[in-house]
Amino acid sequence: MPVNKKSRVVFYGLWPELHNYTRTLLRAYSCALHSEKISIDNVDPHTDILAVFIESPVTKEIMGKMSRLKLISAMSTGYDHIDLKAAKKGNISVANVPTYGENTVAEHTFALILGLTRKLFESVKRVKEGKYDFDGLRGMDLKDKTLGIIGTGHIGSHVIRMAKGFDMQVVAYDVKPNRQLSKTMGFAYVSLNELLKKSDIVSLHTPLFKETYHLINKKNIKLMKPGSLLINTARGGLVEPEALLQALNEKRLAGAGLDVLEDENLLQNFEEVMNCGDNACKLKTSLINNLIIDHPNTIVTPHNAFNSTEALQRIIDVTVSNIKDFIAGRLKNKVV
Numbered sequence: 001m002p003v004n005k006k007s008r009v010v011f012y013g014l015w016p017e018l019h020n021y022t023r024t025l026l027r028a029y030s031c032a033l034h035s036e037k038i039s040i041d042n043v044d045p046h047t048d049i050l051a052v053f054i055e056s057p058v059t060k061e062i063m064g065k066m067s068r069l070k071l072i073s074a075m076s077t078g079y080d081h082i083d084l085k086a087a088k089k090g091n092i093s094v095a096n097v098p099t100y101g102e103n104t105v106a107e108h109t110f111a112l113i114l115g116l117t118r119k120l121f122e123s124v125k126r127v128k129e130g131k132y133d134f135d136g137l138r139g140m141d142l143k144d145k146t147l148g149i150i151g152t153g154h155i156g157s158h159v160i161r162m163a164k165g166f167d168m169q170v171v172a173y174d175v176k177p178n179r180q181l182s183k184t185m186g187f188a189y190v191s192l193n194e195l196l197k198k199s200d201i202v203s204l205h206t207p208l209f210k211e212t213y214h215l216i217n218k219k220n221i222k223l224m225k226p227g228s229l230l231i232n233t234a235r236g237g238l239v240e241p242e243a244l245l246q247a248l249n250e251k252r253l254a255g256a257g258l259d260v261l262e263d264e265n266l267l268q269n270f271e272e273v274m275n276c277g278d279n280a281c282k283l284k285t286s287l288i289n290n291l292i293i294d295h296p297n298t299i300v301t302p303h304n305a306f307n308s309t310e311a312l313q314r315i316i317d318v319t320v321s322n323i324k325d326f327i328a329g330r331l332k333n334k335v336v
């Protein structure tokens with residue numbers, strides 16, 4: 001049956017403070033709004049259009065429970081939580097929100113960079129503990145340092161703009177170099193290996209694909225400049241956790257600022273770790289993640305880079321417009 005205004009639109013993982021706003025935008029439609037993430041146990045079988053945030057993995061099994069499903073609208077830029085192969089096979093369209101947060105995530109990237117270079121976390125902690133001295137808290141200037149940007153899309157290019165404001169040198173690597181951007185922003189594209197060798201700070205801004213899984217790994221992390229910093233606000237799977245922990249322990253890397261970790265969902269509840277069954281690999285990643293979090297030279301935030309008031313409103317606006325367009329017979333921001 002084709003979708004129409006009576007089609008059932010179901011949101012999972014919708015932030016409670018945005019329920020009223022979303023309901024108002026969709027008042028002419030039949031919708032159900034849930035704050036909890038989707039699971040095989042709570043899936044609404046009458047869903048025609050599904051909207052989910054990244055914490056809701058939409059697996060083949062979950063899709064199989066919704067026989068009327070026609071559209072999955074990701075309330076995010078990344079869509080690696082959706083089984084695209086299963087969606088394609090089931091003739092289910094997928095849309096995303098391509099540009100809600102380029103400045104938002106770029107700002108968080110700089111929060112992590114400055115947090116590390118100005119030893120912000122230790123400084124604040126020390127003062128709160130009643131010790132008002134700066135011994136051992138010497139930082140590092142950003143001016144004239146080289147920032148290596150991997151992925152010069154929406155977010156990466158915003159980070160470059162901000163870096164220029166700090167008088168930093170920028171080098172970049174992308175499978176699809178944007179020559180116009182490099183000319184106007186004044187930076188050079190180099191190979192991945194060259195970027196790792198040259199950069200004082202490396203920041204990741206590519207999607208997680210099969211080709212980008214463990215883009216930074218045991219082999220190439222050794223190329224990074226001694227004393228450099230690694231920043232990841234993209235996806236945890238881009239960095240091999242063991243390689244990062246080793247580089248930090250050996251003090252080859254001076255620090256890491258991370259908003260994402262591989263298999264970070266396992267950190268959210270202990271039950272998921274226990275349900276890993278025989279999956280020793282996931283248990284190992286979970287243990288390494290905890291060691292990375294506890295490492296004195298890391299700052300880890302809980303996948304929070306997108307999370308500003310303005311960005312969340314933009315996410316809802318684009319998601320609702322994706323849904324309304326789809327009902328009107330158009331697929332905007334198409335993923336598949």
Ligand code: NAD
Pocket residue numbers: 077078098099101102105150151152153154155156173174175176205206207208211212233234235259260303304305306307
């Ligand atoms: P984008 O699509 O605009 O840019 C991605 C860039 O990566 C493109 O220029 C592309 O050519 C490049 N790329 C793709 N494959 C590559 C490869 N193998 N090697 C090198 N470069 C490659 O995406 P964006 O809006 O800049 O977002 C980047 C990523 O940031 C998203 O995919 C998402 O996973 C992540 N993100 C995280 C948060 C958060 O809250 N932490 C929020 C939004 C987005």
